[in-house]
Amino acid sequence: MSTDSTIKEYQNAAGGWGSVKAVATILIQEHVALHGSAILSHQNKPDGFACVSCSWAKPADPHLFEFCENGAKATAWEITSKHIDPAFFAQHTLTELESWSGLELESSGRLTAPMRWDPATDRYVETTWEHAFADIAKELLAIEPDEAVFYASGRASLETSYLYQLLARLYGTNNLPDSSNMCHESTSVALPKTIGSPVGTVTLADFEHTDCMFFFGHNTGTNAPRMLHQLQDARKRGAQIITFNPIRERGLVSFANPQSPLEMLTPAETRISTQYHQVRIGGDAAAVAGLCKLLIEWDDAAQRDGAPRVLDAAFIAEHTAGFEEFAAAMRATTWAEIEARSQLTRDALTAAATEYARAKSVMVLYGMGITQHRNGVHNVQMLSNLLLLRGNIGRPGSGICPIRGHSNVQGQRTVGITEKPELAPLDTLKKLYDFEPPRHKGMSTVEACKGVLDGKVKAFIGLGGNFQVAIPDHHVMDAAWRSLRLTVQIATKLNRSHLLHGEVAYLLPCLGRIEIDQQAEGEQWVSVEDSTACVHGSHGYADPASDMLLSEPAIVAGIAKALLPHNPHVDWDAWVADYATIRDAIERTYPDQFADFNRRFCEPGGFHRPIPAAERKWKTPNGKANFVMPDTLDEDADMPSSGPDVLRLMTTRGDSQFNTTVYSLDDRFRGVHGTRNVLLMHRDDMTRLDLAEGDEVCASTDSKDDVTREVDGMRVHAFDIPAGCVMGYYPECNRLIPLSHHAKDSLVPASKSIPVRLRKSGKSQQISAA
16 A cells, blocks of 8 residues: 555535546646547537447537546546557566556556567567458367357447447357446346336436436446436426435535536535435345335325325336235335345335325436345346336336446447347348357356356457456456467557466457547448437547557458458448448348437437337336336345354445546545555444454455455445445455356346455554544
């Protein structure tokens, strides 16, 4: 830990001068102060580029500055003037670079030339694109298609994603895991069973009509800050915002709008949450059960007394199935169980349920604090149950809203990036391209990791991302990557995944979304889908970091042309020359979703894909929206052990971070500066475990297998978090997550509830606590 590390409680609102200072700092740090400011003026604008970080919706009528602090950091990070050229790799072996932190690797700058690993020198050396494509093809042809994994991060455009999934299937595999396997796959499994849609039903327009919003397990101020504008507007017209989260995150407490002169020049700020309930980690399902129990019992009393119904009986009768069984289960659930599992009182839940019952239209918004649990699928279904009780799906101002992370993680699934063959239009692809697509299930992220461990996977192609750092069981997986025959990484910046290479390894630099993409038919646009299923155009403004860079579509096409036999129905060159022809192909493949694609995607505000559930059309087997019975009210009921010395650890991102990319060691909203090696816990737990402020501890996973999972050198700090809970940073704590500790049905790593024990390291020193 740095000697100047400090922890100091942050009491200001999210936004405000703190955000302005952070944006200025990152622009100066990346040496793009003037250039970056000009580029930012086009961010999330109809004629500009879509942010490369979060996937929050982009309005048709944007603000003057339609970017948030973290979005500005992501842009500065990508358009940096710092470059990594072949001379950099000539100076550093990969073994040496493995000792660098992720921050040091990524802050070194943009990759500029295609590279291959040279085993004789343990260095990346420059190669040609032609040689790279030919050698990659040779290696892939030497193995069975199902021995290769085609991973996609969430930032690739719809155009690239469509070509990528077609490449994999023409090759002969459905091994198409993606970053959604690590976050909202629980949503994609849960919602089709309840409302017949794998995505949410809320649009930006619903924020203008809602009376009440319920937030569960999401840090909006850090992970989707532009949403704070919608929340502020809703609060000013009197909408209630009720939050359930173990930590009081600043963005959901109060917000000072950096674009408001009044709020910047005065102490003015907007209180965001009207109620804030610090639920125990793993206790959200119990809290929701308490809300449902109250609403059902109030409705029972209303019927007995002849009073107006509390539940929407007409909606339930016409549109749903399974209500009676669900209601009986909620009536039978005891308050002792609800309070014990949620660590919330009946009075607190009554206050929240009262606002829900009073509101005409309610939205439920949630993040990975819901999905990344052993029972993450059931957690999502409990939220759906809550909404169905009062008909809060399919009318203005209501609905369910999973808040996705990466900028196009939802969209790439829409155009075929999926390991599940039943979710891909295989018959249409067969007809369009005259081939027989593979029909068997592919590997998800967790399954791909298991395949690497047991030797079933021999090649890994990564379309962006930092896969080996994002996954669980780091120390177990690291060695296994060395046994792969081939690794290919398509990237803009250097990260640790690029250093954990196979016997044959290529690092292929691509254009970033912010950069001008000049192809044979002119400058190209791409498209992305946001969290509200709205599709937007994106057009680069920055000059490319190097004239050696290829676009993502060009790289995918280059591999395909070298790998696949000629197919007269697939013209890779034409697609790369003009991305409009890719959009035509997407429209032919998904005519109901992408009608008139090329005309509509650049309109201000984009266009919404049709979501039947938003129109109360339930694409479920029984044609109804379904109440789903929970197996348990504990999100992690099968944790391997419990006891006074076992804590529930949740991993989380910091303020200066997006996914595995860390922009600095500061997390100002939580008051942590100069370090990420901290564990935040309740003061009573520290006293009970004989820990003092700043003690250095080793955290170990309490698991039943024979693998030792530890993270040493962590400093403990008293924090406002429920007793029995502890918070640490992602991905530093990922080595504590067993690969087997994942959500049932969806296989999402259960990184929001890890059973850990803490012991003193024997080297304790005091951290500066201001």
